[in-house]
Amino acid sequence: MKVKALLAVLFIGIILFWAIEDMPAFGDPQAPATQYTGELYIQSALPDIGIENIVTAILASYRGFDTLGETVVIFTAGISVALLLRRGGRL
Amino acid sequence: MRENVVIRTVSRLAVPFIQVFALYVIVHGASGAGGGFQGGVVFASSFILMTIAFGLSSVRKRLNNRWIVICSVLGITIYAGIGLLCLILGGNYLEYGIIETTLGIPHLHGYLLDAVEVGIGITVMAVMTSIIYDMAERGGESS
Numbered sequence: 001m002k003v004k005a006l007l008a009v010l011f012i013g014i015i016l017f018w019a020i021e022d023m024p025a026f027g028d029p030q031a032p033a034t035q036y037t038g039e040l041y042i043q044s045a046l047p048d049i050g051i052e053n054i055v056t057a058i059l060a061s062y063r064g065f066d067t068l069g070e071t072v073v074i075f076t077a078g079i080s081v082a083l084l085l086r087r088g089g090r091l
Numbered sequence: 092m093r094e095n096v097v098i099r100t101v102s103r104l105a106v107p108f109i110q111v112f113a114l115y116v117i118v119h120g121a122s123g124a125g126g127g128f129q130g131g132v133v134f135a136s137s138f139i140l141m142t143i144a145f146g147l148s149s150v151r152k153r154l155n156n157r158w159i160v161i162c163s164v165l166g167i168t169i170y171a172g173i174g175l176l177c178l179i180l181g182g183n184y185l186e187y188g189i190i191e192t193t194l195g196i197p198h199l200h201g202y203l204l205d206a207v208e209v210g211i212g213i214t215v216m217a218v219m220t221s222i223i224y225d226m227a228e229r230g231g232e233s234s
Contacts, residue, residue, distance in 0.1 A: 048188075051121040051201040059126065060204045064185035068170055070128075071211050075167055078218030085225040 102144035109137040117212040121201050127211025134212065135219030147227045156224070159217045166214030170207050 024031035045057040059067055117130030141150045174185040182189030191199040 049200050049204070050198055051204060053121055053123060053125075056120045056126060056204060056208070060120075060207050061185075061187060061200070064174070064187075064207070067207075067211070068167075068174065068185070071167055071170060071214050074218050075163055075214055078163060078221050081222045081225055085228070 098144050102140050106137045106141060109140070110134060113137065113212075113216075117208055118205060120208040121204050125208075127208035128215055130208075131212040131215025132219060134216040135223070138216075138220045139223050142223060142227055147224065151224070154220065156221075159221045159224070162213050162217035163221065166210040166212070166217065169210030169213070173203055173207060173210075 024033075028034070041054060041058060041062070045054045046052065049057045049061050051057055113130045113134035113136075115130075116125040116133055117127055119125035120127065120130070138150060138154060173187070173190075177186045177189050178184050180189050180193045187200050187203045190203060191197075
């Protein structure tokens with residue numbers, strides 16, 4: 001069983017290493033991830049919002065509704081843990 | 092846990108620095124690496140360290156369940172309230188630019204982002220501390 005697992009890990013690892021060749025170089029301006037919307041955000045984040053941190057600008061301003069949802073998810077998780085554990089596992 | 096002078100002294104010294112660093116991370120969100128989620132977790136980690144070192148009941152005296160509930164609701168209320176303010180001033184929900192143009196204060200957009208990050212930080216801190224309290228309570232008194 002251990003040999004099979006090791007073989008599976010090695011197989012997947014070799015495939016992943018094989019795929020590294022096709023990845024774009026680090027910081028390549030022609031890469032798909034840095035074109036289209038990425039370039040647009042880099043160009044317009046400072047004039048639009050006026051803060052230096054583009055990550056925060058996207059997180060809290062462009063994607064503000066999404067972040068509000070994330071905060072509510074964390075709040076809901078806290079309520080759920082309190083409901084489950086404070087009542088001794090009884091529902 | 093047995094009385095351990097080293098652990099208690101070191102955590103008593105470390106907790107204020109952890110909390111100041113957490114506030115720095117939250118407030119620094121607009122101009123560098125930082126943000127509400129990370130800062131809130133760092134702030135909660137100071138309470139976790141206190142729970143490990145001094146026991147649950149002594150931490151509960153400083154931050155009881157009532158304050159945790161108030162804080163976790165307050166954070167979301169700050170965030171959603173800023174969004175509602177944009178709606179009242181005639182923009183879309185969470186369209187911070189409309190507040191800046193209506194009130195005429197420059198750079199307000201960045202400050203509103205800071206306020207939003209503070210709200211996120213308060214909620215994350217309260218929820219993480221609440222989860223740790225519940226888990227520590229389930230396993231009996233941790234000290």
